[in-house]
Amino acid sequence: MTDPGWCRIGPDPAIADWARAALPVAEQAIADSAEPWRCGGTWFVGVDALPNGPDGAVAGAAFPWAALPLTPVPLHPAQLSVIRPGYPQPSPDESASALRFRQTRDAAHLDGLLPVGPARRRMIREPHAWILGLPLTDIRAAPLVVWEGSHRIMAQALQDALRPHPPQHWGDIDVTAAYQAARAEVFRSCPRRELPAGIGEATLLHRLTVHGVAPWQGAEAGDRIIAYLRPMLASVAEWITAP
Template sequence: MTDYDEQKQSFEVKGWCRFPFDKALAEWVGGALPHARATMTDPAFASWYRYQDTWFAGVNALPNDGTGAVPGGPPLSGQAVDFIRSALNLPEIGMTLPWDRAQVSVCFPGYPKRMAGESDAVFNFRVKRDAAHVDGLLREGPDRRRRLKEYHAFILGIPMVDFSTDAAPFALWEGSHLIVRNWFRETFSAVPVAQWGEVDITEGYQRIRRHVFDTCRRITLHARPGEVYLAHRHALHGMAPWANTATAGPDGRMIAYFRPAIPDRTLWLNAA
């Protein structure tokens, strides 16, 4: 079995795969790192600091264009991008299907410290369950009801600096994407596509998440600069706490995450 076959099998069955060191990706990281660092002191992004400044969420903070290139840097390329174009049947990624502006997610020792006014239940869920979620299901209104509002093609995690394996790693429940996808199909198959975002899925989401916790194996993913991991768009995932033994440099645990939008919602629902 080739590396490509193993990666494809892992992605389809487990909901994630990892790619080894790639020179093209390492060059991209080298060009993007100064821009990622700059976001953390940019007043425009100051509101992204969370949990007593132990997490800089940095959503869409990296100033990359649709090719993935930051000013003065190369377009995003390499094995992982080739895999996305081929195995995920998205040949247009980085071209007519643009990359989104990447999230610059940075964690520091102590994550997550408690936020002011945060309930015990919410804080404990972050500490004990990694704030596990499926992307695109947003809370809305005074009652904070969940609805499907965003349609990401995948999650691509690119470490920007070195840090230890227990420094607030990316957590994922293997096989959860299959359970969640089946639930999505049951929930939306009889609903016109244009009305998907109107459906209150709060209770169903809570039920399916509990089922995943009971039946799926939780893992954490780690990579070094020049390496990358890819997670399925329907996978339940989160961010683990910073362990007492964790180590990192002055940049903390810095990862760039790409989640480009997929325009075809039926493809988002049904594709592997």
């Protein structure tokens, strides 16, 4: 079987212990944050919002490296992605087409590509090693969505787009057209899979896997909170590789 670009880990007691220790810290960080909620008050982006240490520890709980197929590296404060019932809702800072893309395509995207300048052209500004999601609640509505095998399509497209340019300039190359064409191919050829997960589980994505968030469905109540970690790589050249 070919690598789908993701794997589920657990449930594992060490992951659960870390998540339970992190939850009250996360809830306080969310309550104290001045960051506005997006999508009509249904999404808190929460970049670097969890005050974990560089070793990943939080509130005295060690990061569960031993339960993960990863080599320990220094970690940044985790993102706290929070989804509430009704996601996504219309928002004055988002176009109608952007809302439809959330509703019909799960806001599918590739982390690491940032919109740069007034024209919001996509450039590789945050090359990261991997994406790890650690649920802090057992609410499974609005799950993470992935397109299996999309990392291989994205790797080839970005390699082709960057090849004519010197590697030292790759972070400043506009890859918007290549990215959008590759994403369209992903939608045509890659299976879409929803990955609900709860406390004690973790979801690990290849850094080039196209992913998003499904609209909230069902009667679950409360906030769906996932801590995400994306440690940085030294170069774009490392980032655009795929198995």
